[in-house]
Amino acid sequence: KQEVTQIPAALSVPEGENLVLNCSFTDSAIYNLQWFRQDPGKGLTSLLLIQSSQREQTSGRLNASLDKSSGRSTLYIAASQPGDSATYLCAGGGWDTDKLIFGTGTRLQVFP
Amino acid sequence: SAVISQKPSRDICQRGTSLTIQCQVDSQVTMMFWYRQQPGQSLTLIATANQGSEATYESGFVIDKFPISRPNLTFSTLTVSNMSPEDSSIYLCSVNGAAGGADTQYFGPGTRLTVL
Numbered sequence: 001k002q003e004v005t006q007i008p009a010a011l012s013v014p015e016g017e018n019l020v021l022n023c024s025f026t027d028s029a030i031y032n033l034q035w036f037r038q039d040p041g042k043g044l045t046s047l048l049l050i051q052s053s054q055r056e057q058t059s060g061r062l063n064a065s066l067d068k069s070s071g072r073s074t075l076y077i078a079a080s081q082p083g084d085s086a087t088y089l090c091a092g093g094g095w096d097t098d099k100l101i102f103g104t105g106t107r108l109q110v111f112p
Numbered sequence: 113s114a115v116i117s118q119k120p121s122r123d124i125c126q127r128g129t130s131l132t133i134q135c136q137v138d139s140q141v142t143m144m145f146w147y148r149q150q151p152g153q154s155l156t157l158i159a160t161a162n163q164g165s166e167a168t169y170e171s172g173f174v175i176d177k178f179p180i181s182r183p184n185l186t187f188s189t190l191t192v193s194n195m196s197p198e199d200s201s202i203y204l205c206s207v208n209g210a211a212g213g214a215d216t217q218y219f220g221p222g223t224r225l226t227v228l
Contacts, residue, residue, distance in 0.1 A: 034216055041224070043204060044155075046216040089154060091217075098143055098208045100217055102155040 023090035135205035140185035
């Protein structure tokens with residue numbers, strides 16, 4: 001059974017810092033790994049999708065990597081801004097289904 | 113991409129009653145997913161809803177408690193039956209942008225349910 005864990009659970013940093021959020025999964029037979037952002041009282045916004053055949057994906061100040069052999073994914077946020085404050089969730093997708101197993105989330109606060 | 117709407121956006125219900133949540137997608141999709149997010153927790157998949165067949169429920173969730181309808185390729189409902197305060201959560205529906213995990217999953221804005 002796939003289990004997904006994220007560390008740290010919460011993070012508070014000053015504006016401008018570069019950040020790394022970690023995601024670990026127990027089953028390396030993962031089809032894709034997705035990172036989402038959730039703002040309070042709102043649904044989820046997709047940030048990056050990494051297919052199993054890929055190593056990383058980039059979008060603006062965000063870079064996500066995937067290492068299936070070690071069961072890890074990282075989300076790198078460059079030059080953090082107060083607008084980045086949100087909860088970040090990673091989720092793994094299996095081979096035989098499109099359903100996602102979500103991590104525990106990292107609650108990020110970036111202060112001015 | 114897919115745009116998803118949910119109704120209601122929030123509700124406060126009495127113990128023992130039932131609430132039906134609607135999910136509408138702006139395009140035809142094969143599978144729709146229903147998730148629950150309990151306070152302070154991450155998302156947990158309740159069931160997968162395919163058009164024309166019975167929903168597939170995850171461990172810990174049963175049809176009698178969470179009946180699901182999927183009458184067509186753009187719409188689904190989730191009913192939370194005989195509610196108790198433990199059912200207070202955000203309920204989200206989602207779809208895949210493309211089958212086989214080739215695209216990201218899109219989520220509705222969620223329905224925030226409070227059971228008194």
